[in-house]
Each structure stands twice: as structure tokens, then as C-alpha cells.
Amino acid sequence: MEDPDRMTALSVRFTDERLANGLRLIVSEDHLAPVVAVCIWYNVGSKHEVEGKTGFAHLFEHVMFQGSGHVAKAEHMALVQAAGGTMNGTTWLDRTNYFETVPSHQLELALWLEADRMATLLDALNQENLDNQRAVVKNEKRSSYDNRPYGDWFHKLQEHVFPPDHPYHHPTIGSMEDLDAASLEDVAEFFRTYYAPNNAVLAIVGDVDPAQARAWVERYFGEIPANRTIPALGDMTLPPLIGTEAREIVEDRVPLPRHFFGFRAPMMGDPRLDALDVAAQILAGGKGSRLYRRLVRDEKIAQDVSFFVLGLIGGASIAAGQATVRPGVDPAVVERAFEEELELICREPVTADELARARALIETFELEALQRVDERADRLAMYATLLDDPDMINRQMGRYLGVTAADIQAAAAEVLRPENRVVLTYMPAGEAATGTTDEETAA
Amino acid sequence: MTLDQILSARPSPGQPRTYAFPNFERTVLTSGLQVITVDLPNRPLVSANLLIRRGVSDEPADLAGATILTARAMTEGTRRYPGVELLEAGERLGATLHVDASWDAFTASVEVAATRLGAALELLAELVEQPTFPESDVARLRDERLNDLLQVKADPRRRVDQAFNATIYTTDSPYGRSAGGDEDSVPRLTTDVLRGIHRSVLDPRHAAIVIGGDLTGLNVPRLVEAALGSFGGENPKHEPATVAPRAESAVDHPIVRFYHRPGSVQTELRIGHVGLSRLTPDFHPVQVMAAILGGLFNSRLQMNLREEKGYTYGIGAGFDMRRGAGPFSVRTAVQTAATVPSISESLLELRRIRETPVTAVELAAARDYLVGVFPLRFETPGAVVGALGGIFVLDLPDDELARYRDEVEAVTVEAIQKAAQDHIHLDRLAIVAVGDADAVGAELAAAGFGDLEIIADEVLAGGGAAEVAEAADEVTE
Numbered sequence: 001m002e003d004p005d006r007m008t009a010l011s012v013r014f015t016d017e018r019l020a021n022g023l024r025l026i027v028s029e030d031h032l033a034p035v036v037a038v039c040i041w042y043n044v045g046s047k048h049e050v051e052g053k054t055g056f057a058h059l060f061e062h063v064m065f066q067g068s069g070h071v072a073k074a075e076h077m078a079l080v081q082a083a084g085g086t087m088n089g090t091t092w093l094d095r096t097n098y099f100e101t102v103p104s105h106q107l108e109l110a111l112w113l114e115a116d117r118m119a120t121l122l123d124a125l126n127q128e129n130l131d132n133q134r135a136v137v138k139n140e141k142r143s144s145y146d147n148r149p150y151g152d153w154f155h156k157l158q159e160h161v162f163p164p165d166h167p168y169h170h171p172t173i174g175s176m177e178d179l180d181a182a183s184l185e186d187v188a189e190f191f192r193t194y195y196a197p198n199n200a201v202l203a204i205v206g207d208v209d210p211a212q213a214r215a216w217v218e219r220y221f222g223e224i225p226a227n228r229t230i231p232a233l234g235d236m237t238l239p240p241l242i243g244t245e246a247r248e249i250v251e252d253r254v255p256l257p258r259h260f261f262g263f264r265a266p267m268m269g270d271p272r273l274d275a276l277d278v279a280a281q282i283l284a285g286g287k288g289s290r291l292y293r294r295l296v297r298d299e300k301i302a303q304d305v306s307f308f309v310l311g312l313i314g315g316a317s318i319a320a321g322q323a324t325v326r327p328g329v330d331p332a333v334v335e336r337a338f339e340e341e342l343e344l345i346c347r348e349p350v351t352a353d354e355l356a357r358a359r360a361l362i363e364t365f366e367l368e369a370l371q372r373v374d375e376r377a378d379r380l381a382m383y384a385t386l387l388d389d390p391d392m393i394n395r396q397m398g399r400y401l402g403v404t405a406a407d408i409q410a411a412a413a414e415v416l417r418p419e420n421r422v423v424l425t426y427m428p429a430g431e432a433a434t435g436t437t438d439e440e441t442a443a
Numbered sequence: 444m445t446l447d448q449i450l451s452a453r454p455s456p457g458q459p460r461t462y463a464f465p466n467f468e469r470t471v472l473t474s475g476l477q478v479i480t481v482d483l484p485n486r487p488l489v490s491a492n493l494l495i496r497r498g499v500s501d502e503p504a505d506l507a508g509a510t511i512l513t514a515r516a517m518t519e520g521t522r523r524y525p526g527v528e529l530l531e532a533g534e535r536l537g538a539t540l541h542v543d544a545s546w547d548a549f550t551a552s553v554e555v556a557a558t559r560l561g562a563a564l565e566l567l568a569e570l571v572e573q574p575t576f577p578e579s580d581v582a583r584l585r586d587e588r589l590n591d592l593l594q595v596k597a598d599p600r601r602r603v604d605q606a607f608n609a610t611i612y613t614t615d616s617p618y619g620r621s622a623g624g625d626e627d628s629v630p631r632l633t634t635d636v637l638r639g640i641h642r643s644v645l646d647p648r649h650a651a652i653v654i655g656g657d658l659t660g661l662n663v664p665r666l667v668e669a670a671l672g673s674f675g676g677e678n679p680k681h682e683p684a685t686v687a688p689r690a691e692s693a694v695d696h697p698i699v700r701f702y703h704r705p706g707s708v709q710t711e712l713r714i715g716h717v718g719l720s721r722l723t724p725d726f727h728p729v730q731v732m733a734a735i736l737g738g739l740f741n742s743r744l745q746m747n748l749r750e751e752k753g754y755t756y757g758i759g760a761g762f763d764m765r766r767g768a769g770p771f772s773v774r775t776a777v778q779t780a781a782t783v784p785s786i787s788e789s790l791l792e793l794r795r796i797r798e799t800p801v802t803a804v805e806l807a808a809a810r811d812y813l814v815g816v817f818p819l820r821f822e823t824p825g826a827v828v829g830a831l832g833g834i835f836v837l838d839l840p841d842d843e844l845a846r847y848r849d850e851v852e853a854v855t856v857e858a859i860q861k862a863a864q865d866h867i868h869l870d871r872l873a874i875v876a877v878g879d880a881d882a883v884g885a886e887l888a889a890a891g892f893g894d895l896e897i898i899a900d901e902v903l904a905g906g907g908a909a910e911v912a913e914a915a916d917e918v919t920e
Binding site: 010032033034035069070073074077078081082083084085086087101102103104105106107108109111112115116119120131132133134135136137138139140142143144146147148149207216219220223224253254255256286287288293296297300303324326327353356357358360361363364367368371372373 | 445446447449450451453454456457458459460461462485486487488518526527530531534535536537538539554555556580583586587590591593594596597598599600704706707708709711739740741746749750751752753754755756757776777778807808811812814815816817818819822823824825
């Protein structure tokens with residue numbers, strides 16, 4: 001049954017331990033290239049924000065680059081780059097992460113930098129730096145969302161897929177009003193609450209001597225006090241389905257209409273989400289996929305299509321898709337065709353060939369990603385933070401390859417249902433009235 | 444020791460591990476096709492790139508977009524595999540086949556498990572040698588490009604790039620055009636045109652295939668010979684496209700072109716001029732200079748406009764190098780109200796890097812970054828293969844990458860200032876922007892950065908390219 005040609009699944013060997021203060025340390029040795037990746041995940045994201053303070057987790061991430069007790073403003077970047085390294089940080093619904101990839105002889109520098117800001121960020125915090133980064137983040141919001149065609153689609157999906165009282169309802173970037181309102185005391189409080197070693201996972205992957213790395217981690221992070229009173233998040237449980245179809249017409253400065261589809265989906269780690277991932281490949285991965293073949297190639301009604309899954313852990317994930325309508329085509333026709341393809345994958349099993357092609361491609365994509373030490377560090381920290389299971393890095397491929405046609409059909413039939421669907425239609429400004437007459441009649 | 448004492452002591456680096464850019468080997472098949480192999484042990488995914496020195500800049504002006512459309516149409520069916528069957532056959536191997544074209548080269552590539560390299564090369568050869576260019580699929584791809592051009596107008600980022608390039612180059616330079624073609628040229632791209640481009644690409648004397656990964660036990664030249672031995676066999680040979688295209692400046696004094704997009708909350712800005720060829724002899728000083736000006740995270744522009752003033756989420760500057768002189772540009776998006784001060788500060792930084800030597804600390808930071816990050820850049824076969832492809836396409840010396848770090852180490856403060864003075868030209872800067880002219884037009888006119896043209900909104904005007912061009916002319920005169 002196994003293809004003798006099949007690539008040996010890449011096995012990532014690692015150690016997984018906790019310091020006395022609760023910091024979770026994962027180390028994985030790989031001496032292929034003289035580089036090492038350091039990645040630290042804090043178990044805090046925009047889902048921890050409360051009303052009136054949206055955008056705060058991300059604004060805080062920016063403040064983390066403004067200096068700490070022994071590092072001046074912007075010096076973090078200067079030191080990492082002068083060491084021949086790269087660095088950044090990102091914020092998402094479930095978490096915030098920070099990472100450096102450096103030549104292996106510079107590992108100690110990266111660990112020291114991360115420890116210094118975890119221990120002493122507030123020593124360097126001041127109003128000027130906060131105001132500066134507030135301005136930068138507001139420009140990030142303008143540039144990534146507000147000034148971009150179709151730019152707020154994901155925020156609108158969030159609003160419809162998650163109810164107003166759910167922490168995934170609001171966007172990670174936040175609102176201009178809330179960003180304006182963020183105070184120094186808010187920053188300090190956020191730091192004291194969430195930026196504690198027992199709320200973090202540190203992954204070190206690459207050309208590293210594990211005993212030496214462990215000693216450095218113990219030295220720089222070992223004395224940072226834990227916060228034993230991190231407030232628990234409220235219950236984020238959600239019903240599996242949205243309940244009724246949500247539709248919204250958005251007028252925008254766009255020349256072509258575009259539909260975005262969103263569905264409430266099972267949480268990350270649920271095998272049904274793996275099945276939906278494989279379904280996404282069959283639906284929209286490449287020119288041989290179902291949606292591309294029908295809407296773009298054969299019927300020539302769409303300019304492009306996509307379908308994908310975004311895994312989350314707080315009650316539900318999002319499955320989403322999009323199709324850009326060709327000029328002169330009724331947007332309703334494109335929507336209907338897209339939905340028919342989703343109905344078909346719920347009704348009939350995918351073919352053996354479709355499944356084989358999807359599996360082979362997913363295997364290559366996974367191997368390609370895991371070639372890099374930074375990606376391995378990121379995934380180890382992700383699986384430890386979100387699923388308490390870093391070994392998922394070694395099992396995820398098997399889970400994808402084990403997905404059957406029946407699994408796909410069952411997961412699709414549960415999730416890709418009209419009463420679990422959001423349809424956003426972006427219309428060129430001024431054309432919305434004529435292009436969307438079917439709005440009221442759609443189920 | 445207290446935590447503060449521990450953290451007060453900055454760590455010093457350990458002993459660097461020696462690093463050298465991987466060795467590669469070159470074989471030339473009887474057809475003239477070069478086979479460049481680089482063995483990277485324990486890298487089970489192999490990257491293969493077939494490159495032909497024939498790119499977008501070699502196509503005639505009236506057929507702009509023909510090379511990229513040819514590349515795209517090649518995956519629409521071949522003699523043995525109609526439609527998408529060839530791509531599907533690739534997928535069964537876990538391989539995605541890509542065909543693409545850049546200014547300088549035509550490329551077909553695949554990434555696949557080493558054990559399936561032979562089969563993947565057979566598909567790559569079929570794709571490159573036997574495309575059928577079905578009429579209806581080519582028509583669809585033309586329409587898709589025309590639709591994409593509509594999207595370009597609505598996206599301030601893409602719009603400003605297109606406008607900047609069209610502004611700085613004379614009309615006889617391909618670099619001023621959109622690589623994918625425009626509203627005038629795309630309708631002319633018939634299947635016959637595409638077949639003509641395809642024939643000119645099939646020339647083994649100007650082609651190489653670069654293959655990297657764990658090649659243990661594989662006779663790569665033999666696999667290539669089996670798959671691509673007859674590559675280009677029956678085609679008339681064309682002359683090598685190794686002459687740099689024209690790249691003259693259309694600008695001889697500072698100008699400002701502002702494309703009005705009502706209600707924009709930011710202004711997309713490009714400031715620059717015709718820049719440099721990748722073959723410039725002072726490539727390394729230029730790289731270090733550009734890193735200090737606008738390449739590093741802590742570049743002068745970033746520190747000034749982002750970290751001090753908060754005008755932008757990010758600003759960069761650099762030279763986009765090709766066989767001919769690609770553009771030099773400062774690139775950013777700034778909040779609307781900060782448009783004029785952002786231009787002033789950018790101009791100040793351009794002046795400053797010409798007039799004052801960089802400090803030893805700045806030089807060290809940029810040099811150490813470029814030298815230190817080099818091994819990180821080449822962690823995977825795809826990256827190594829990509830870099831070697833670039834060497835082939837531009838006929839750079841074989842030791843170009845091996846020498847890189849020594850060359851950068853040798854760059855001096857004086858060489859940086861000379862590079863800035865030689866290659867940054869304040870007297871012919873074009874400032875091109877897309878933003879809300881109602882909000883900033885008056886302030887911009889008063890600032891006197893250069894001859895100002897404000898160009899009417901294109902999306903809400905609902906007009907085609909012709910009307911827009913007329914509107915632009917009116918303002919000019």
C-alpha cells in the first residue's frame with residue numbers, strides 16, 4: 001500500500017522541559033547549516049483584549065522593540081542585524097511570537113535579548129516611545145487594511161463567524177479609537193500580567209550544543225519571576241454552526257466584484273480540520289483543482305479563486321474562500337458556481353486520484369517548510385503553546401496523509417453548510433444596487 | 444548574582460563556524476545546454492531551474508507582455524498532455540511545475556523528492572518543448588491580464604509602481620513598461636505571437652539547468668540528457684540576448700507626479716530615478732550604501748521616518764538591479780497629513796548620504812549584517828539554486844558568490860560616499876505618489892519639490908487608459 005518512492009517523513013528530535021519558573025524550553029539539534037533559530041511564543045493574543053482595548057496585544061508587540069533595561073530603543077534590531085541575523089514579531093488571535101535567526105555562534109546574544117525584555121521591559125518604557133509606536137501601528141492599519149482594496153475582508157468575516165461577545169469577533173489590529181486610548185499604565189499592566197516565563201514557550205532549533213543552550217537559558221531566564229495569577233480566559237466555547245447564513249454587501253473602490261466566503265470550522269487539532277485542509281487543496285490548490293478548473297478555466301466567470309483553513313483554538317476555526325468576478329459576469333452566477341462546488345464535495349467522495357495528488361503535494365509542502373530551522377522552531381513553539389503537544393510537528397504529516405475520501409466528505413458536510421456560511425460581496429462603489437438584487441431571496 | 448547583574452553583562456559571540464558557499468559543477472551537453480549541479484547532503488527535496496537568457500526586456504515594445512503570457516500559457520496543455528493533465532501528472536509526483544519570465548530570463552522550475560527527479564525532468568521537458576497554446580486558453584489568459592490591469596488601477600501600491608517606472612524611463616526602454624503588458628499591447632498577443640516567443644526561447648546555447656539538493660547516487664547530467672537532450676534541436680538559433688536593453692532617463696530635473704485618489708488615508712510614495720545594472724563594477728559598495736540608507740531595519744530612512752516621526756509603518760530604499768539599469772527608489776506609504784514632510788525628510792536623507800561620510804559604526808553595522816546573514820540566505824536548495832541561476836543569466840564570474848563576503852568586508856567609508864555621489868542624483872529625482880490630492884495638493888505645490896502634475900482619479904472617473912492619458916497631458920500643459 002505504501003509507495004516505495006515515498007519520502008521518509010522528516011523526524012524532528014527535540015527535548016521538552018520546564019524551568020523552575022515555568023518557562024517551557026524546547027531544543028532541537030540540527031547541524032546541517034551554521035544557523036540557529038530562537039522563537040518565543042507568549043500565550044497572549046488579541047483574544048485576551050477586552051472592549052475598549054482592541055489592538056492592544058499588537059501595539060504591545062511593537063513596544064517590545066523599543067528597548068528594555070539593558071537595551072536602548074531600536075538597539076534590539078541593531079544588535080541582531082550586526083550579528084548577521086534576522087528578527088521580527090507577530091501578533092494573532094491566539095498568541096504573540098518573537099523570533100531571531102542568527103549564525104550559530106551568536107545564539108547567546110539572541111537569548112540575552114529575549115530575556116532582557118521579558119525581565120526588564122518596563123525599565124525602558126516611556127510616553128515618547130509609546131506614542132511613536134502608536135503612530136507606526138496606525139500607519140500599519142492604514143497600509144495593510146484601510147488603504148487597500150478589499151482590505152477589511154477578514155475583519156468582516158470575523159464579525160460574522162464569531163458572535164459579538166466572543167474574543168475572536170474583533171480584529172487583531174484593533175480600532176483607531178482604542179489605539180488612541182492606550183496608556184502607559186495599560187502597557188505596564190499588560191506586561192506584568194502576560195509577559196511571564198510561565199506564560200511562554202522558548203524553542204531553539206539548529207546548530208546548537210543543547211547543554212550549552214540549556215545553561216544559557218537557565219542563566220538569563222532562570223531568575224525571572226513567574227506570575228502565578230495569570231487570569232484565565234472566559235469560556236470561548238461556541239456552537240459548531242453559525243446558525244443562519246450571514247450576508248453583507250460592501251461598497252469599495254474596486255473595479256471587480258469579489259465574494260468572500262467564511263465558515264465556522266472545528267478547532268485546530270481536530271482531525272476534521274485536517275480533512276478540511278486536504279479538501280482545500282482539492283478545491284482550490286492549483287490549476288487542476290475543482291474551483292479553478294470550473295470557475296476560471298472552463299466557465300471563465302472568475303478571475304481567481306481560493307479556499308483555505310485558518311486553525312484557531314478558542315471555540316472554532318475559520319474556513320474561508322474567495323472568488324473575483326470577471327467583468328460583465330453577474331456576481332450571483334459566480335457565487336452559485338462556487339457554492340455548487342462546495343455542495344458537491346459534501347455530497348460525493350473525492351476521487352482516488354484527487355486524493356493522491358493532494359497528499360503528494362501536501363507532503364512536499366510540509367517537507368519544504370520543515371527544511372528551515374526558523375519554521376521548525378515556530379512550529380514546535382506553536383504546537384506547545386496552542387495544543388500542549390510539540391510532537392505534533394512529527395505527526396501532522398501522517399495525519400494529513402491518513403485523511404480519507406470519507407473523512408473529507410464527512411467534515412465538509414458538517415462545515416460547508418448554508419446555515420454556517422458568511423458571504424461578503426465587495427462591489428465597485430456605485431454598482432452595489434444593481435449587482436445584488438438576489439440578496440433578499442438567497443436562503 | 445542578581446538578575447540585573449546577570450543581564451547587565453552583554454554576551455560576546457562565540458567562534459564562528461566556517462562557511463563557504465556550496466561548490467557546484469558544470470557539464471555542457473552536446474546541444475550546448477549547461478548542467479549546473481550542487482550537491483547538498485541531507486536535503487531530500489531537489490530544486491531544478493531551467494533558465495534561458497531571454498526575458499521580458501528582449502520583447503518588442505508593441506508586444507509588451509508577450510514573454511510572460513507565453514510562460515503562463517505553457518501550462519495550458521502540451522502535445523502529450525492536453526489541458527492541465529501535465530500539471531496533474533506533476534502533482535502525482537508531489538511536484539508543482541512553474542514557468543515564469545523575468546526581465547532577463549525565461550525559467551521553468553520544479554521542486555521534487557530526489558527519488559523522483561528523473562520523472563519530474565521528463566515533465567519539465569515536455570512542458571518547455573511541446574506546449575500547444577490552445578486558442579481559447581490564450582484568449583482567457585489575455586482577458587485575465589486585462590482584468591488584472593483594472594485591479595492595478597485600484598490598488599495604490601501597484602499603481603504607484605507602474606506610474607513610477609513609466610515616469611522615469613524613456614518610452615523606448617522596456618523597463619518603463621509593465622512586464623505583463625498593457626491595455627494596448629495585450630490584445631495583440633495572439634497564439635502566433637506566443638509561438639514566436641516560444642521558438643526564440645528554445646535555444647540550448649543560451650540555456651542552463653541548475654539542480655541542487657541531495658544528489659547522492661544520481662547521475663544528474665545523464666538524467667538531464669535523457670529528458671532535455673533534444674531541447675531546441677530543430678529551431679533556428681537566435682542571437683544571444685546579452686545586450687542590455689535601453690534604460691535612459693526621461694527626467695532631467697526634479698518632478699512631482701501626484702495621482703489623485705480621493706479619500707486615501709495614506710499616500711503611496713516612490714522617489715528615485717534610473718539606477719544601476721547588476722554588472723556595475725562597484726556592486727558591493729553600492730549594496731552597503733543602500734543598506735545604510737534604506738535596507739537595514741534600522742536604516743537612516745527607517746530611523747527617521749518610522750522610529751522618530753511615526754509617519755509610516757515602513758520605508759525602504761534600494762537599487763533593483765538587472766542586466767540593464769533598473770530603478771533606484773525610496774519606497775513607502777505615509778499617512779496623508781505627513782505627505783510633504785515625508786518627502787522632505789526622504790530628500791534630506793538622500794542629500795545627507797551623498798554629502799557626509801557614513802560613520803564607522805554605520806559601516807560596521809551594514810557590513811556585518813550583509814556578511815553575517817549570507818549563510819542564512821542559503822539554507823535551502825531552492826535558495827542556492829536561485830542564486831546560481833542569477834550568476835548564469837547575467838554571466839557573472841563563477842566565484843561571484845564565493846567572493847561576496849570578502850568583497851563586502853573590504854568596503855570603506857570612502858567607497859560608500861563615492862557610490863552615493865556617483866549613483867544618487869538629486870537633480871533628476873522623480874517623486875511619484877498616489878493619494879488624496881485634495882488634502883495635500885496645496886501644501887505640495889508650496890513645497891516646491893519640482894514641477895508638479897496632479898493627475899485625475901482613474902477608478903471613479905470610470906475611463907479607460909486613453910482618457911487617463913489625456914487628463915495627464917492637460918495638467919502637464
